[in-house]
Amino acid sequence: MERRVEGEEEEEEQSLQNFLTWAAELGITDSPPPNPSQSSLKPSNPPSCLGKSLTVSHFPNSGGRGLAAARHLTKHELVLTVPKSALITSDTLISMDNKLCCSIRRYPNLSSSQMLSVCLLAEMGKGRSSRWHTYLMQFPRSYDTLAGFARFETQALQVDDAIWAAEKAVSKAELEWKEALPLMRELEFKHQLITFRSWLWASATISTRTMHIPWDEAGCLCPVGDFFNYAAPGEDSIGSEYEDSCTQFSSLQVSSSSKNKDLERELDTRPVEEHSQRLIDAGYEEDVGAYCFYARRNYRKGEQVLLSYGTYTNLELLEHYGFILTTNPNEKVYIQLEPDVYSNSWPKESLYIQPDGKPSYALLCALRLWATPPNKRKSVGHLAYSGQLLSRENEMHVMRWIENKCCFLLDNVPSSVEEDICLLDFADKLKYSHLNETKQMPLACEVETAAFAKANGLKTVGEFSFSNKAKRSMERWKLAIRWRLRYKQILVDCITHCTTTMDHLSSQRIPCLRTDLLSFVDK
Ligand SMILES: C[S@@+](CC[C@H](N)C(=O)[O-])C[C@H]1O[C@@H](n2cnc3c(N)ncnc32)[C@H](O)[C@@H]1O
Numbered sequence: 001m002e003r004r005v006e007g008e009e010e011e012e013e014q015s016l017q018n019f020l021t022w023a024a025e026l027g028i029t030d031s032p033p034p035n036p037s038q039s040s041l042k043p044s045n046p047p048s049c050l051g052k053s054l055t056v057s058h059f060p061n062s063g064g065r066g067l068a069a070a071r072h073l074t075k076h077e078l079v080l081t082v083p084k085s086a087l088i089t090s091d092t093l094i095s096m097d098n099k100l101c102c103s104i105r106r107y108p109n110l111s112s113s114q115m116l117s118v119c120l121l122a123e124m125g126k127g128r129s130s131r132w133h134t135y136l137m138q139f140p141r142s143y144d145t146l147a148g149f150a151r152f153e154t155q156a157l158q159v160d161d162a163i164w165a166a167e168k169a170v171s172k173a174e175l176e177w178k179e180a181l182p183l184m185r186e187l188e189f190k191h192q193l194i195t196f197r198s199w200l201w202a203s204a205t206i207s208t209r210t211m212h213i214p215w216d217e218a219g220c221l222c223p224v225g226d227f228f229n230y231a232a233p234g235e236d237s238i239g240s241e242y243e244d245s246c247t248q249f250s251s252l253q254v255s256s257s258s259k260n261k262d263l264e265r266e267l268d269t270r271p272v273e274e275h276s277q278r279l280i281d282a283g284y285e286e287d288v289g290a291y292c293f294y295a296r297r298n299y300r301k302g303e304q305v306l307l308s309y310g311t312y313t314n315l316e317l318l319e320h321y322g323f324i325l326t327t328n329p330n331e332k333v334y335i336q337l338e339p340d341v342y343s344n345s346w347p348k349e350s351l352y353i354q355p356d357g358k359p360s361y362a363l364l365c366a367l368r369l370w371a372t373p374p375n376k377r378k379s380v381g382h383l384a385y386s387g388q389l390l391s392r393e394n395e396m397h398v399m400r401w402i403e404n405k406c407c408f409l410l411d412n413v414p415s416s417v418e419e420d421i422c423l424l425d426f427a428d429k430l431k432y433s434h435l436n437e438t439k440q441m442p443l444a445c446e447v448e449t450a451a452f453a454k455a456n457g458l459k460t461v462g463e464f465s466f467s468n469k470a471k472r473s474m475e476r477w478k479l480a481i482r483w484r485l486r487y488k489q490i491l492v493d494c495i496t497h498c499t500t501t502m503d504h505l506s507s508q509r510i511p512c513l514r515t516d517l518l519s520f521v522d523k
Pocket residue numbers: 001002061062063064065066208209226227228229230231252320321322323324
């Protein structure tokens with residue numbers, strides 16, 4: 001969840017009100033006509049920004065500031081439109097700034113996201129004289145995306161793949177910043193705006209808030225539209241299979257360089273009459289000339305109205321948006337197989353443990369074939385690929401293998417599920433009081449807490465009148481612990497699943513599809 005500096009609530013409230021008034025003047029409305037393509041947005045509609053369909057509210061456990069239903073909303077109903085003139089892209093900012101326009105042309109090798117970052121920083125440098133000042137003030141001051149993770153926070157992820165993803169995100173951001181430095185120097189940015197810290201802020205703003213548009217890969221910043229918090233596809237809408245598959249489209253986007261194929265697909269821009277066939281909950285509509293947002297399901301008054309940014313694992317959410325979901329239907333614990341298992345040619349991304357602890361379809365198929373004697377594989381390939389259990393022994397073998405793998409992975413991380421829960425509990429309490437309870441902690445927690453204190457220049461772990469920097473580090477540390485805890489819980493659930501399956505297999509006479517298919521691996 002995003003944080004703002006404490007003690008500024010009143011000021012923030014005033015700033016929000018100013019922003020919403022400004023947004024209404026720009027024609028941003030949550031009282032759009034039922035079919036905006038048949039009615040001009042201006043000037044017949046009274047200025048309205050929030051209160052008609054939506055209202056700004058706080059949801060401490062699901063995104064902080066977000067949008068709530070101001071009344072009963074019906075599935076597929078149009079709830080917000082943001083006209084094109086209110087969207088911010090690199091082009092918008094360049095067109096209003098001659099110096100920026102002349103300089104940026106000399107750097108054609110910068111990516112569209114790098115260009116938008118530079119434009120955003122240039123706009124920030126203008127302070128109150130920026131046309132967008134009121135809106136820019138609504139952005140968080142810091143983010144928890146992986147690129148901003150310091151060494152201690154990265155190590156707290158504990159799992160190699162996750163540590164690697166964080167290190168890669170940091171080095172990518174550094175490289176992009178260095179590439180953009182000559183342009184920022186040419187533009188004579190103030191020292192504060194040229195720092196890596198400011199770059200991280202600008203690129204995280206783009207990563208967490210831009211929305212897909214067809215004419216700029218970096219996307220656009222969409223005032224008010226970017227107040228929608230996230231619900232995973234499938235989680236928020238109880239719909240048909242058709243709807244579930246379609247909610248994989250996203251309006252909020254990750255940077256084009258991350259190559260998320262889902263997000264590169266064209267968005268649906270069909271008219272509102274085709275509501276029942278609508279593929280997404282938001283998108284730019286050329287015929288309306290506005291970004292349009294639709295309710296993805298029915299909402300009761302006061303409920304948070306959510307948007308699906310796309311299908312993400314928790315690590316991806318952390319990388320691009322700086323948060324994770326405790327219940328994420330798209331979470332995956334990837335399982336690395338030996339090279340001989342890959343001969344079955346399953347893509348690596350299909351081999352994982354699901355959030356409910358069950359092995360993925362592909363993982364089961366791959367292991368069932370692998371546990372079959374090589375000379376029998378061809379003849380049973382069609383059964384394995386159609387997801388069928390091959391024999392009791394084969395299945396027992398597969399379950400034992402997965403169970404051992406999960407145990408191995410759990411043994412190779414520095415702390416257990418129980419220790420992580422204890423550490424999270426401790427970190428939560430630290431916010432409220434001075435504590436010196438580390439002596440009652442399990443050793444692993446004590447060691448990690450001491451490492452946190454050291455990384456943040458605190459003399460003792462009991463010294464918790466934190467600086468803002470230490471508070472932000474604490475938030476990222478907690479995110480890392482929550483991420484790895486979920487990872488471990490899935491492995492534990494998988495072990496339970498394997499044990500239960502093996503018990504079931506041993507107690508029952510499972511008809512063998514092929515009695516000759518005894519696993520060969522034990523022999
Ligand atoms: C597009 S903004 C949404 C509005 C944002 N809460 C605000 O106050 O401006 C996306 C950011 O909101 C937060 N967020 C969105 N959905 C969330 C969720 N379900 N749980 C936690 N944080 C969420 C994350 O920090 C994310 O980067």
